[in-house]
Amino acid sequence: MDNPRAEKVAVVNEVRERMEAADGALLTEYRGLTVAELAELRRELTAAGGDYKVYKNTLVRLAVADTPREGVRDLLAGPTAIAFVHGDVSAVAKALRDFARANPNLVVKGGVVGTVVMSAADVDVLAELPSRETLLAQFAGALSAPLTQLAGLVQALPRNLAYGIAALVDQRRAEGDVAPAEPAPEAGGATAGAAADEAADAPVADAPAAEAADGGADAGPADEADEAPDAG
Numbered sequence: 001m002d003n004p005r006a007e008k009v010a011v012v013n014e015v016r017e018r019m020e021a022a023d024g025a026l027l028t029e030y031r032g033l034t035v036a037e038l039a040e041l042r043r044e045l046t047a048a049g050g051d052y053k054v055y056k057n058t059l060v061r062l063a064v065a066d067t068p069r070e071g072v073r074d075l076l077a078g079p080t081a082i083a084f085v086h087g088d089v090s091a092v093a094k095a096l097r098d099f100a101r102a103n104p105n106l107v108v109k110g111g112v113v114g115t116v117v118m119s120a121a122d123v124d125v126l127a128e129l130p131s132r133e134t135l136l137a138q139f140a141g142a143l144s145a146p147l148t149q150l151a152g153l154v155q156a157l158p159r160n161l162a163y164g165i166a167a168l169v170d171q172r173r174a175e176g177d178v179a180p181a182e183p184a185p186e187a188g189g190a191t192a193g194a195a196a197d198e199a200a201d202a203p204v205a206d207a208p209a210a211e212a213a214d215g216g217a218d219a220g221p222a223d224e225a226d227e228a229p230d231a232g
Helices: 004-021 035-048 057-064 070-075 089-102 120-128 132-175 190-217 219-226
Strands: 024-029 050-055 080-085 107-113 116-119
Touching: 004 057, 004 080, 024 070, 024 089, 035 050, 035 089, 050 057, 057 070, 057 080, 070 107, 070 116, 080 089, 089 107, 089 120, 107 120, 116 120
Parallel strands: none
Antiparallel strands: 024 080, 024 107, 050 080, 107 116
């Protein structure tokens, strides 16, 4: 006959290893459930990513002793079955919650995720969370939304700046702070004509000086004619 103590040690090691390897472990009391109901519960938990197994409380206490999950011992009252989770813990919490609603004999005691021990109320909150896929999609959407908004903002900057300047000018005009812009003078206007007249008069004013200079240069031959001796 096998040594009973060796069997218990093996179970203790199994519980400890499975808790360490699992993403989470949810503890329940199954008292009052029929064999058929337990089989149905196992199928639903397996589909959600859980593995449901019954253990003696004394062996579970030994398994969590001197470990970060030692607080689980406070949940070990009454018959205990543990749903070990590999994957989405909230999905298994939802499966337990839904089954308990139809089968009140199933009672969720609490659980542990990583090294954090949770109460029954914590597991209820976990069951209300969206699935992992939904959370990842929401997270990805939250990351991409600011980038999309930034691109739209950059594209809208020149347009919004122009609109803002125009609105500011209109407001200042209405308040009398900015005078309407005067039209530019035409090319044939009075100012342009006056400038053209002054430019045209400039060479005429210098003409006498030029003629005087020319007269001085030709003075030599005229003087020679005046100094010639008389015919007699």
